[in-house]
Amino acid sequence: xxxxxxxxxxxxxxxxxxxFWVTIEVSVISIILSFVIGLALGLxxxxxxxxxxxxxxxxxxxxxxxxxxLPLLLIIFFSYFGLPVMGIRVDAFxxxxxxxxxxxxxxxxxxxxxxxxxxxPGQMExxxxxxxxxxxxxxxxxxxxxxTKMIPALLSQFVSLIKDTSLATIIVLPELLYHAEIIYNQxxxxxxxxxxxxxxxxxxxxxxxxxFANYLSKRIKY
Amino acid sequence: MLSLLAANxxxxxxxxxxxxxxxxxxxxxxxxxxxxxxxxxxxxxxxWRGVAKVYVEIFRNIPLLVVTMVFYxxxxxxxxxxxxxxxxxxxxLSIYSSAxxxxxxxxxxxxxxVGQMExxxxxxxxxxxxxxxxxxxQAFRIVIxxxxxxxxxxxxxxxxxxxxxxxxxxxxxxxxxxxxxxxIPSYVLVGxxxxxxxxxxxxxxxxxxxxxx
Amino acid sequence: xxxxxxxxxxxxxxLLLSLVFTACSHSQSSSTYDRVKQTKTITWGMRADTRLxxxxxxxxxxxxxxxxxxxxxxxxxxxxxxxxxxIEYISEKSxxxxxxxxxxxxxxxxxxxxxxxxxxxxxxDTYFMAGETLIVPKKSKLNSIKDFNNSKYSIAAVKGxxxxxxxxxxxxxxxVIFYDDYGSCYNALKAGxxxxxxxxxxxxxxxxxxxxxxxxxxxxxxxxEPYGIGIKKGEDKFTAEVNQALKVLRKNGxxxxxxxxxxxxxxxxxxxxxxxLKASE
Numbered sequence: 001x002x003x004x005x006x007x008x009x010x011x012x013x014x015x016x017x018x019x020f021w022v023t024i025e026v027s028v029i030s031i032i033l034s035f036v037i038g039l040a041l042g043l044x045x046x047x048x049x050x051x052x053x054x055x056x057x058x059x060x061x062x063x064x065x066x067x068x069x070l071p072l073l074l075i076i077f078f079s080y081f082g083l084p085v086m087g088i089r090v091d092a093f094x095x096x097x098x099x100x101x102x103x104x105x106x107x108x109x110x111x112x113x114x115x116x117x118x119x120x121p122g123q124m125e126x127x128x129x130x131x132x133x134x135x136x137x138x139x140x141x142x143x144x145x146x147x148t149k150m151i152p153a154l155l156s157q158f159v160s161l162i163k164d165t166s167l168a169t170i171i172v173l174p175e176l177l178y179h180a181e182i183i184y185n186q187x188x189x190x191x192x193x194x195x196x197x198x199x200x201x202x203x204x205x206x207x208x209x210x211x212f213a214n215y216l217s218k219r220i221k222y
Numbered sequence: 223m224l225s226l227l228a229a230n231x232x233x234x235x236x237x238x239x240x241x242x243x244x245x246x247x248x249x250x251x252x253x254x255x256x257x258x259x260x261x262x263x264x265x266x267x268x269x270w271r272g273v274a275k276v277y278v279e280i281f282r283n284i285p286l287l288v289v290t291m292v293f294y295x296x297x298x299x300x301x302x303x304x305x306x307x308x309x310x311x312x313x314x315l316s317i318y319s320s321a322x323x324x325x326x327x328x329x330x331x332x333x334x335x336v337g338q339m340e341x342x343x344x345x346x347x348x349x350x351x352x353x354x355x356x357x358x359x360q361a362f363r364i365v366i367x368x369x370x371x372x373x374x375x376x377x378x379x380x381x382x383x384x385x386x387x388x389x390x391x392x393x394x395x396x397x398x399x400x401x402x403x404x405x406i407p408s409y410v411l412v413g414x415x416x417x418x419x420x421x422x423x424x425x426x427x428x429x430x431x432x433x434x435x
Numbered sequence: 436x437x438x439x440x441x442x443x444x445x446x447x448x449x450l451l452l453s454l455v456f457t458a459c460s461h462s463q464s465s466s467t468y469d470r471v472k473q474t475k476t477i478t479w480g481m482r483a484d485t486r487l488x489x490x491x492x493x494x495x496x497x498x499x500x501x502x503x504x505x506x507x508x509x510x511x512x513x514x515x516x517x518x519x520x521x522i523e524y525i526s527e528k529s530x531x532x533x534x535x536x537x538x539x540x541x542x543x544x545x546x547x548x549x550x551x552x553x554x555x556x557x558x559x560d561t562y563f564m565a566g567e568t569l570i571v572p573k574k575s576k577l578n579s580i581k582d583f584n585n586s587k588y589s590i591a592a593v594k595g596x597x598x599x600x601x602x603x604x605x606x607x608x609x610x611v612i613f614y615d616d617y618g619s620c621y622n623a624l625k626a627g628x629x630x631x632x633x634x635x636x637x638x639x640x641x642x643x644x645x646x647x648x649x650x651x652x653x654x655x656x657x658x659x660e661p662y663g664i665g666i667k668k669g670e671d672k673f674t675a676e677v678n679q680a681l682k683v684l685r686k687n688g689x690x691x692x693x694x695x696x697x698x699x700x701x702x703x704x705x706x707x708x709x710x711x712l713k714a715s716e
Contacts, residue, residue, distance in 0.1 A: 015493045069374065069420035070413055071381035073392055078413075080529070081405045084536030091523070091538065163285040170385070170615060172483075172526050177287065182491050185484055185618035187645065188625060191299065195292055199284050206283035298626035306628065307612075387612050387623070397613060400528050400595040403555060 007193035012183050016194075019179030020201055026093065026175065027162045030100035034161070035154070037101065038108025045113050046138060060109075067106035073167050075099045080171045096168040104161050111157060115150035116142055155213035159206045166202075176201060223407040230398045230408075237394030238415050244312045244380045244390060245419075249373055251316035256323025261353065263328045274324070281321035286382050290314030294386045307387035311380070319376050326372060330365035331357060370427035374420050381416075391415050467540050467666065468673040475514055479506045480525040480539035480665075484618050486641025487697050488545055491524075498522060501697040502543045505562060508689050509664075512680035526616060527595045531556060534667045541677065542665035545638055547597050557670060558663035559677045562690075564711045565635035566656025567601055570624065570643055573651050575631075580605040580657045583631065591620040591629035598633045601658050617642065624650070635660050637709070661713075 041064060045057045067075070079099035083090050090098065119142050127137035166177045180194040227234065262274035281289065294310035297303050305313070334357050342352035384392035395412035399405040471477050481498055483491035489500040503522070510520040523539050530542050534556050545565070548558040569590065571577055583590060584606040592598035594613040602611050612629055614620045621642050624632045632639070636656055643650045666674050684690045694706050 011494045015496065018496065065421065065424065066417065069378070069424050070416055071378040071392065073381045073384060074409060074413055074416065077405075077409050081399075081409070081532055084532075084538070085406055089537060159283070163283075166285040166287045169287070170526070171529065172524050174524070177285070181618060182483060183493055185621075186486075186490070186493070188299070188622070191622075192296055195288060195296055199288055202285055202288065203280065203283045207279060210283065295622050295626060298628070304627050385615070387614055387628075393613075396528070396594065401599075403531065405532060 004193045004196075007183070007187075007190035008197060012190075013197075015179050015183060016176060016197055016201070019174060019176040022093070022173065023162065023165050023175040024205075026096050026100065026165050026168070026173070027158075030097050030104060030161055030165075031158050033097070033101045034104035034108055037105040039112055041105055041109035042112025042116070043138075043143075045109070046116065048134075064106045064109050067102060068110060070103075072099070072103050072164050073170070075103050076168060076171060092168065092171045092173040095171060096165065096173045099168075100161060100164065103164075104157060107157050107160075108154065111150055111153045112146070115146040115153070118149055119145045152213050152217040155209060155216070159209050159213075162206055162209070163202060223410065226398070226402065226404055226407050227411055230402075233394045233398055234391070234411060234415065236389060237391035237412075240308060240383070240389050240394075241377070241380050241391040241415075242419065244308065244315065244383060244388070245373075245377045247312050248315040248319060248376055248380065252319035252323050252376070253369075255316065255320035257327050259320065259324040260327035260331060261358075263324065264331050266349070278321045278324045281318055282325070284318075286314065286318045286379055287385060289318050290382050290386060308383065308389060311383040311386050311388040311390075315376065315379055315382060319372065319379070322375075323369065323372055326365050326368045327361065330361035330368075333364060334360045367427050367431045370423065370430065374423050374427070377419050377423070378416070466672065467670040468676065471514070471540055471673065475517060476519040476521055477506075477510045477514065478521045478523055478538075478540045479510075480530055480533050480542035480544060481506065481522050482527075482544045483524045484616055485545055485638055486644060488637065488641070489543075490641075498524070501563075501693055502545070504693050504696070505684075505690075506541075506543050508684055508693070509677060509680045512683055513676050527593045528615060530595070530665065534665055537667065540666070540673070544665075545635060545662055546665050547635070547660040548663035549597055552665075556668050557666040557674045559666065559674060560681050561661040561663055561712055562681060563637065563662040564709050565637045565660040565662060567598065567633060567658040567660055568636045568639065568656045569631040569633050569653045570639045570650045571631045571653065572624075573649055575651075577631070577653075579653060579655055580633075583609040586610065588631070589629045591623045591632040593617060593620055593634065596634065597658075597660070602633055605657055635662075 041060060044060050045064075047057055049056045076096065076099040079102070080090065080092065080095035083095065083098070116138075123141050123145065124137050127141040128134070132140065165173075165175055168175060169178045169181065172178065176198055180198045184191040184194045259274045259277055262270050263278070265271060290311055291314075293305060293314045294307065297310075298305060338356050338360065339352055342356040343349070347355070380390055381392040382388075383390035384396055387393065391412055395408050398411075399408035402408065481489045481502060483489065483498055485500065485502075487500055489498045489502040491498050506522075507520050510518045523533070525533050525539065525542065525544060527544070530544050530546060531552070533539050534542055541559075543562075545563075546552075547565075548561065552558070569580060569583070577583060577588075580602070583602075586608045588606075589610040589612050590598075590602055590606075592602065592611050592613055594615060599611050599613070602609060611633075612623065614623060617634065617638060620629070620632045620634070623629045625646075632642075634642075636652065639652050643652060664677055666677065681690075691710070694710055698706050698709065
């Protein structure tokens, strides 16, 4: 353990923090984008739009199910190796964000859907019987209630997202774990200190977020 | 793509088999460990409750990859314990998942009405008897759908074996992709294999939820 | 309201798609040569984990090594003193794909020029002549690759390297375990998960340079590994430029100077043999 102070020298710590910053960047961008898209996708599941006899909500449902049931690692590979084949050049950062957004949007769409379904059907009935259309009822009555119910699940998805950015090490995304690996590959005595540092950093940010989620869910009384 | 599958059939099959094996073993251990900690989280003793909470919070907030790497690289370097990639990956996955299962089972235990415990105690049962004969059976019935979801997550997370030479589906698919340079068809095949495992399970869980288990 | 929601969703979809498309450029339709001349930049795919060749320096956040210096020299030779060099860090697994998709203009990553690879990418002239060998624990009694021809022995190799077929040739019964990079292979060897690690002697020398008391390199290289710069297939004009630059650097002494700078301190390393253009020299 004498290596601890040596391993956590300022130079190394700074290198780790640079990686941590990339982790945060990817996470924040992905969280914002996947929330927006996930919300949209989740809502689409409740529309009744048809395109030439196929109900869009069903098609979207199947696509979401497929994405949700694949490992994120595989989606990362598809993003990094597949997009360029289709003519879209991406670097590791963009590929990671795209993969995370695709995966998390599908997850969030499901959270949104179950959140909406958890709202008492009586709310919808009440709204409709007051003259609102289906979509008016949705947006003014059901959705606001659903959103408050969804917040713990959403925050837990975001914590997962932050942890899952570590998978992008495999496409050489210079995030926290990758930088830690570089350091201990140069001196294996640093292995334990590095893993300790990485674990602590992830723990701090994830625990903070999930504690915040707990606090929120306690404050929301409905 | 079919020719790719045929030419590498044994490679894919080995991966498929190892993924299933890893998932089942991890499920078994994480259920046991997770339930244990879940029960520990609900005992009257404050100290043990704290211990359980610490365990659960640590492993819920650290990436699976970090946990797995500790078992794969750190432990063998500093202890006489030598693990293969498959073993390290499976152990890492079991411990990681046990934290989530602990939370799921805990909420199941706590959602069993307080009246149940009171009724059991007033009939002369000790705390542990009440747990064993009254509370836990009800709790487990409640948590079957969420546990099913955890199992699906577990199968997806088994892909972590790719990082530690665990010869699972992801690792094997990767080998085929690097050797044949047909990256997209290889990964599509890997995806299909995973869907064979996860989709039916997922839909069955949705069905169970609808039935109102 | 329903229509507004639909419009909102459609708008979001379009916004996202356009974000994705503007964030990344479309795949290159112009040739590498034109692009390089136009942007006055050569993007090199390099490694971050190979001591002496291209190793990430934690302090500066940039890689240093023989390959880095050589790439810089080639860049200045082709584009003049104002030419810029950009490094994209790549993994062994993705280096050929990175070329094919145009993420990098050239790959200098201890990549061996082989007939199989020549089918899908261009190679420059050889810039380093290495040979494959094994590193084993210092106490190991096994002396050559042939000693490993037994199914109880496992050898760590990097995914996507030439190691698998080479080991197969000389020790078909040995088990090869693949890892994503040199670091993981070396860690596996250190943790006792493999009895040996196979790679090029140049790479291995760098790996054990800090652990000379724990591991040794088997002296006989059982293959010859000519390192070449990888370039996208069909980009013959750019390949010719790179070859010309290499020739000039060899002639004016820059090449020899760089070899000496990085490999003079390595015990037992035959600089002359590694500088050969052809294996038969």
